Structures are given as structure tokens and as C-alpha cells.
Amino acid sequence: MQLLLQNISLPLAEFVLEVNLELSCQVTAIFGASGAGKTSLLDLIAGLRRPASALIQLDGRALTDTARGLALPPRRRGIGYVPQDLALFPHLSVRQNLLYGCKAAPRDGSLFSFEHVAAVLEIQPLAGRSVTALSGGEKQRVALARALLTSPKLLLLDEPLASLDGALKARIIPYLARVRNEFRVPMLYVSHDRQEVQALCDEVVELERGKVLRRVPPQHS
């Protein structure tokens, strides 16, 4: 995977997010304190915010290029996004949530088939339930599965474990590791937890007030 983030400029309330990066690792952590601009960066990549300037390319395909007036809509970017609050649709069942983005997904038997994703994340028993009846850890797995079922070329995970306590985190991290190993989807993993970063990521990009502070291997973060 090659993700090019060039001349990114997005004015935020207290500073301007300014990033120049070329990422090629399978799992890259975006690490930094709250309010450093991590979520805004993911929103830009997903096409949910409009930058003042940016060139964003995924594997050579331009997603955003303000110089050419190009901004692919989020639905055509092929990017899965699991936001911090998960945004599971409360009026839909677990199955309906999972199938929401499934229309263009490959047929049964392929890597991103419903059966395979459900088996890896062990969510088959949850499919008939209401989203509001799920525990925190179950919601995490359903949100992750929903994003995977769109066969994404890149997965954005915004502090997916932030709302979980230590014990639950320890139970969910292996699922994330299985997703990494099984599906080989490149991930940008926003976190401010060193334990998560070291367990899952190949490289760490540290952000501070909208600027890249440094890029290091996870053990040095």
C-alpha cells in the first residue's frame, strides 16, 4: 500500500493541520495527544472534510487533489472507517448494519465474504440482535466487520478501543491482530495508547498540534 499525503492543509480551531507523508507500512499508528488533529486527518483521507489544500493518493489513485479541483466522494474511495463512537446505526439490527455497505462486496467464499468476516470476528451469534443490546466489545467487532464487508483498500480506525476498560481492551486486541493478519488490509490506526500501538502497528507517526513530530518504529514510541 502506498498512501501519499502531500501539502495537506486544514485550518482547525487552534492550529492548522499541515502534513506531508508517504506511508507504506501495513499498520501505521497515528499517535498523539487529544486534539492533535488525528481524527481530522482521518476525516480528510475518508473525504468527510474539505481541506484548504491537499493531494491524497492511494496506490497511485488520486482521492483528493485540490490543485485539480478533484475530490472523490467518500462512497467511491474504497476506504473503510471505524470512528471513535463507532456510529452503528441504532435503528437497524446488527445484520442490517453489517449488510449496509455489503452491496458491492465479493461473493461467498472470497476473503471479504460475510461468512468469512463473521467467522474471523465471531459475530455470527450477534447478527439477529439489536445494536443497542450489544456490549462495548461486541459493538467494536460489529463496527469493524461492517467496514471490512465493503472490501476496503484502506481501513481507518479512530481510537477503536478508547471507550473500553483494560480487560476488554486485552480481549479485543487479538481480534484486531486477526484482522491484520487475515485480511492484509492496510490500516491507519489512531491511538494514544502505547500498549495498543506496540501490539498492532509497524510504524508510528506522532502528531502534535497538527504537525508531524517524528516517525519511529512502535517500540520507540
Place this chain on the structure above:
Amino acid sequence: MSQEWQIVWFTAWVAGLSTLLILPAGLATAWLLARHDWPGKSLVETLVTLPLVMPPVATGLILLKVLGRRGILGRFFHDTLHLDVAFTWRAVLVALAVMSFPLLVLFTRVAFEQVNPRFEQIARTLGAGEWRVFFSITVPLAWRGIIGGMILAFARALGEFGATIMVAGNMPGRTATLSLSIYDAVNLGQDAAAARLLGISIALAFVAVWAGQWFLRRHRH
């Protein structure tokens, strides 16, 4: 059918039809006001609210000037479609629609604003286009407010008086609604008829509001 029941049927029918007719434009206006900023937005906001704060008779006079045979639209309908609007049941329909439109927009706008935009954004990343996001996420999450707005618009239409009498007159069997008939009965000293119509008005409004609340309670998620 007695004349009083004919009046009740006509009033309920035309109020219901006006509510249904304003629904698409009302939802679209409310959604645009809730979700987007555009040049002239405050002008549209003011224009939409005007019928709520202006004297209904003044609104009726404007409608008469526009829809009368010498008005811009009235002449067009008369000359090209051979249709008269002013002083017909169509004028009643227009008066009720114009007077209840602001309530529908104000109520549904609040309902749309209360839907977390993150749900809509994530739906887009899952491959949904704008129409699908609107009908599968926004409307289902705002439907209680939409139903509430429709009930208010219907109730407002049931009780409309000032604009209707200006643009449609008060012709028994043709344009007379409940409100106009009560006024007529009191003017003619027909106290018993006025009391009966008053009782029917109260019952109709009570049933509309109560049925709406019962429906909302039954479908609470």
C-alpha cells in the same frame, strides 16, 4: 349527509391533503436548512417563517393577489389550464398549505439537526449515495420529529381561518371549513349549530393529536 358532516369531511380531507402536499417540499427545505449553509439561507429562513408571524388575513390577501384571475398565477391557470383557483376548494388547499408549511419545516428541521451527522458520514463511507443516506439514515432517525411536524401542520390546517376566508371566501358546500362555519353560525345567531361545530372541532383536533402521540408511543425505539 348533513351539511355539518359535509363541512367536517371537507375540512379533514383538505387539511390532510395539504399536509401530504407540503411534505416533500417541507422535508427538503428542513433538510437544507439543517444540514447546509448557502448564500441566501437566512432569507429563505425568514420567508419560510413569515406566514407564522404575519396576520393570516395579510397572507390571505397576498394569496388572493397572486391567485385571483388578475394575479400572476391566477391568470396563468385561468388562461392556459381553464382553472380558477381563488374562491374554490383549491384556494382552501393553498391557504392551508401555506399556513401550515412553516410549522412542518420548523419541527422537522429540529428533528434533522438532532440526527448525529456522523451516522450520515459513515453511511457515505459504506458506499451510500445522498438519496440512500437520506432515506435509510436521516429520515428513519428523525421520523418521530417528522410525524410530530405533520401532526402540528394538520392541526394548524384544521383551525385555519384568516387566510382561507380572504382567498377562498366562505361558501357553504364549496369552500366552507369548520372554522369559517363556526364564525358564520355565530354571526347568524345560530348558537346551537355553532356549539355543535365547536364540539366537532375540539374532538377532531383532540383525535389528531392523541392519535399522533399514541402512534409515536407505540413505535418508540
